[in-house]
Amino acid sequence: MDIIKKELINGINLYYIHDAKYKTVSMSVFLHRRLAKDEATSNALLSKLLKRGTVKCKNLNELNIYADKLYGALYDVNITKKAYVQSIVCSVNFLSDEYLEESIVNPCTELMLDMLFKPNTGENSFDKEVFDVEKQNLKDDIEGLINDKRSYANFRCIEEMCKGEENSVFEFGYLEDLDKIDEKTIYDHYKSIITKSPMDIFVVGSVDIDSLCGYIKEYLSEFDFNIDAITPADITASESNDVKYVEDVFDVAQGKLAMGFRTGITIDDEDYYALLLGNSIYGSGAHSRLFNTVREEMSLCYYASSKTDKFRAIMLVSSGIEFENYDKAKSEIEKQLQNIVSGDFTDEELEVARNYITNSYRSYKDSPYAMKDYYRGQCFCKNQDTIDEAIVKIEALTRQDVINALSKVKLDTVYFLKGKEA
Amino acid sequence: MNYTKIENKRLNETMYIGEHETGLGVFVIPKKGCVKKYATFATKFGSVNNRFIPLGETEPYTIPDGVAHFLEHKMFEQPDGTNAFDKFALYGANANAFTSFNHTNYLFSCTDNFTESFEHLLSYVQEPYFTKENVDKEQGIIGQEIRMYDDDGQWAVMFNLLKALYHVNPVRIDIAGTVESIAKIDKDVLYKCYNTYYNPSNMVVCVVGDVEPEQVFASVEKVIKTDRPSGKVCSIFDEEPKSVCQKYIEAKASVSLPLFNIGFKDNYLKEGDELLKREIAVEIISRILFGRSSTLYTSMYEEGLINENFGTDNSTEAEFACAVICGESEKPAEVKERIMKEINSKHEEGFDSDEFERIKRAFYGSYLRGFNNVETIGNMVTRYILAGINIFSFADAFECVDLDFVTKVFKEIYTEENMAMSVVYPSEQ
Numbered sequence: 001m002d003i004i005k006k007e008l009i010n011g012i013n014l015y016y017i018h019d020a021k022y023k024t025v026s027m028s029v030f031l032h033r034r035l036a037k038d039e040a041t042s043n044a045l046l047s048k049l050l051k052r053g054t055v056k057c058k059n060l061n062e063l064n065i066y067a068d069k070l071y072g073a074l075y076d077v078n079i080t081k082k083a084y085v086q087s088i089v090c091s092v093n094f095l096s097d098e099y100l101e102e103s104i105v106n107p108c109t110e111l112m113l114d115m116l117f118k119p120n121t122g123e124n125s126f127d128k129e130v131f132d133v134e135k136q137n138l139k140d141d142i143e144g145l146i147n148d149k150r151s152y153a154n155f156r157c158i159e160e161m162c163k164g165e166e167n168s169v170f171e172f173g174y175l176e177d178l179d180k181i182d183e184k185t186i187y188d189h190y191k192s193i194i195t196k197s198p199m200d201i202f203v204v205g206s207v208d209i210d211s212l213c214g215y216i217k218e219y220l221s222e223f224d225f226n227i228d229a230i231t232p233a234d235i236t237a238s239e240s241n242d243v244k245y246v247e248d249v250f251d252v253a254q255g256k257l258a259m260g261f262r263t264g265i266t267i268d269d270e271d272y273y274a275l276l277l278g279n280s281i282y283g284s285g286a287h288s289r290l291f292n293t294v295r296e297e298m299s300l301c302y303y304a305s306s307k308t309d310k311f312r313a314i315m316l317v318s319s320g321i322e323f324e325n326y327d328k329a330k331s332e333i334e335k336q337l338q339n340i341v342s343g344d345f346t347d348e349e350l351e352v353a354r355n356y357i358t359n360s361y362r363s364y365k366d367s368p369y370a371m372k373d374y375y376r377g378q379c380f381c382k383n384q385d386t387i388d389e390a391i392v393k394i395e396a397l398t399r400q401d402v403i404n405a406l407s408k409v410k411l412d413t414v415y416f417l418k419g420k421e422a
Numbered sequence: 423m424n425y426t427k428i429e430n431k432r433l434n435e436t437m438y439i440g441e442h443e444t445g446l447g448v449f450v451i452p453k454k455g456c457v458k459k460y461a462t463f464a465t466k467f468g469s470v471n472n473r474f475i476p477l478g479e480t481e482p483y484t485i486p487d488g489v490a491h492f493l494e495h496k497m498f499e500q501p502d503g504t505n506a507f508d509k510f511a512l513y514g515a516n517a518n519a520f521t522s523f524n525h526t527n528y529l530f531s532c533t534d535n536f537t538e539s540f541e542h543l544l545s546y547v548q549e550p551y552f553t554k555e556n557v558d559k560e561q562g563i564i565g566q567e568i569r570m571y572d573d574d575g576q577w578a579v580m581f582n583l584l585k586a587l588y589h590v591n592p593v594r595i596d597i598a599g600t601v602e603s604i605a606k607i608d609k610d611v612l613y614k615c616y617n618t619y620y621n622p623s624n625m626v627v628c629v630v631g632d633v634e635p636e637q638v639f640a641s642v643e644k645v646i647k648t649d650r651p652s653g654k655v656c657s658i659f660d661e662e663p664k665s666v667c668q669k670y671i672e673a674k675a676s677v678s679l680p681l682f683n684i685g686f687k688d689n690y691l692k693e694g695d696e697l698l699k700r701e702i703a704v705e706i707i708s709r710i711l712f713g714r715s716s717t718l719y720t721s722m723y724e725e726g727l728i729n730e731n732f733g734t735d736n737s738t739e740a741e742f743a744c745a746v747i748c749g750e751s752e753k754p755a756e757v758k759e760r761i762m763k764e765i766n767s768k769h770e771e772g773f774d775s776d777e778f779e780r781i782k783r784a785f786y787g788s789y790l791r792g793f794n795n796v797e798t799i800g801n802m803v804t805r806y807i808l809a810g811i812n813i814f815s816f817a818d819a820f821e822c823v824d825l826d827f828v829t830k831v832f833k834e835i836y837t838e839e840n841m842a843m844s845v846v847y848p849s850e851q
Binding site: 019020021022023024059060061064065067068069071072073093094095098099129130132133136137140143144145146147148149150250251252253254285286287292295296299300301302303320321322348351352355356358359360362363365366367368 | 432434453454455456457458505507508510511512513514515516517531532533534559560561562563564566567569570572573574575576674675676677678679713714715717720723724725726729730750780781783784785786787788790791793794795796849850
């Protein structure tokens with residue numbers, strides 16, 4: 001299963017991951033923007049406006065009836081962030097021709113492209129009513145971050161930790177910027193980016209790829225593109241030796257502890273895989289130290305885990321605990337990291353973590369989403385390892401590699417979301 | 423072990439069905455080309471099974487709330503002091519388990535060492551090891567799991583709705599119980615439940631992935647013990663009144679917008695293929711009335727009354743059934759009025775046949791889509807088998823669901839009397 005890359009026009013590439021085992025075709029077009037505070041909110045708002053209607057399906061109702069008729073094709077427009085790039089993503093997911101009496105590849109592709117290139121706008125403005133509703137929806141989304149306290153604590157920890165850094169701009173945008181946008185300025189913004197931004201189209205499933213490329217090229221020929229490449233950002237973080245402590249108070253029963261570490265290691269560094277492996281020994285999976293000490297031995301929590309961010313050189317530990325167990329949990333979390341750095345882990349722990357990681361890499365091949373996500377990430381980094389190449393590198397790692405990588409990890413910020421009574 | 427093979431041309435899938443001498447059902451769906459292999463070992467024991475006659479006894483036995491879930495956690499504890507996760511980890515497999523209202527499912531996925539992992543799954547679920555110490559230790563962990571859900575507004579709005587819909591059905595009780603109820607659980611309760619509900623004839627095994635069915639059956643023959651007591655389990659349920667318990671229930675939580683659940687109690691409980699037909703009908707009705715292409719969704723969304731989190735979440739089980747509409751809104755009462763108005767107008771005008779056919783077509787697409795992923799297939803097949811349904815009979819059931827049937831089901835479920843509403847408002851921060 002290889003990935004095929006085709007340049008459709010200068011600045012717009014198509015990636016095809018052929019896999020006949022799926023009953024569906026999963027297709028997305030990503031419009032990339034350099035992550036920047038001054039346009040992040042506009043891009044986020046656009047992702048909402050673009051799914052409100054196209055020139056062909058004028059409103060939500062027409063769009064959804066059209067999708068029903070395409071055997072329940074799923075469509076969506078989202079906003080995502082990877083490395084220094086914020087992307088507007090239009091996606092469509094539909095049944096493969098094999099399961100139907102007619103082909104729906106072209107109408108579904110058209111639906112996806114129409115959302116991006118032919119939204120139902122007025123002469124020089126989005127519809128005011130549509131705009132007002134979507135502005136409120138984006139506001140609700142931003143305010144709704146607090147609804148999931150675990151992810152909110154993680155979000156707040158990294159927000160505090162990376163204040164002022166270029167890559168820390170929030171992809172959903174900011175309330176204070178939302179008020180400056182109206183239905184006309186957002187239209188101007190749309191017009192200013194639609195033919196100037198790099199784009200990638202990902203297709204996973206089984207299609208006649210030449211015919212699909214021909215169809216998309218024909219579609220794109222209506223537009224006059226003049227695409228500027230995106231320049232990478234400098235990701236060097238501000239160095240500080242003092243650990244930052246932050247707390248928020250909410251009306252909650254359980255405290256949420258989030259601890260942000262600097263790793264100094266991104267996917268483009270040689271010791272990236274060693275960091276991943278070390279992270280798994282430490283806190284990723286039911287075999288990990290955090291699971292077995294903080295949860296199983298000390299009964300302090302239901303979850304305690306760590307994850308790494310491959311673009312931002314960050315490791316994040318999170319756990320849900322009783323308020324009064326804050327010190328106990330925090331010191332055990334730090335102690336376990338120190339233990340691994342000092343080489344206090346068994347060969348079995350190393351092998352188990354290695355199996356865990358290679359198993360999850362292999363599993364990507366069964367998920368259209370994971371495949372798209374993995375290869376899209378490579379659009380913004382030097383590392384171009386295929387999944388099999390990554391596995392070979394992980395197989396070759398030694399315990400010393402793990403120790404070396406983890407010894408670069410430094411605690412930066414401790415965040416605690418606590419209750420009113422705590 | 424004898425087995426039969428059934429093929430489904432439309433789905434392009436094959437299933438092998440075997441029955442072990444103990445009565446354990448074994449189901450294998452080979453998926454060529456998939457890297458991942460997925461296996462489940464499940465018992466028909468969920469949070470609703472809180473009163474029963476223990477196997478070999480005659481008197482009913484009532485257990486504290488949260489036992490099925492507690493037992494699930496404790497199964498991982500092994501007699502030699504290890505944790506069942508450890509061996510899975512050595513094999514590179516990813517193991518987990520979950521407890522629902524009516525079943526408990528032990529599972530793993532892997533890319534390598536399938537047979538070793540599979541035999542470990544079959545083996546550890548047959549090896550209960552409960553001690554006072556390991557039961558006490560789990561109270562702390564599950565206590566934190568319960569606390570986590572205490573802060574989850576979505577969880578609160580859903581369980582409050584079930585409390586409002588039901589008078590006595592144990593589905594109204596939180597699956598994990600409460601910190602107080604799990605304090606009453608001891609090893610004797612766990613063994614009694616284990617010996618009754620984890621008997622092979624009350625369990626199923628399901629495997630999905632690029633595997634040899636013969637190898638799966640051979641592993642089952644090798645690992646499943648034949649000397650354990652087996653037999654039909656007798657769960658006891660109080661009779662649930664037809665009415666709803668309370669029309670409206672409200673709570674506060676740390677959320678940004680009010681959350682609502684509007685539920686319709688379905689008093690016509692079914693089993694087997696009749697359950698499947700009813701489930702399909704309710705799903706089609708939900709999509710026609712409240713789906714993305716419905717006029718009601720469109721108008722409420724365009725007015726800003728609801729957002730994209732509006733949707734339906736129906737349960738059609740042998741033990742309980744309800745059709746639920748959920749979402750977020752500044753004005754939950756207005757949403758409810760609009761929903762009832764739409765329902766009442768459908769009672770008068772009936773369903774449009776073009777709309778019905780369109781939704782049916784879209785629904786079939788989403789059913790096929792479910793067969794993309796080994797985990798989705800495994801969980802779906804497991805749930806259906808435990809409910810006495812063969813998943814491959816979906817196409818037949820689907821054909822039987824016509825406009826008349828859908829109209830009949832609609833009239834039985836979607837009425838003012840069957841309706842209750844739950845709202846969670848934001849607490850002051």
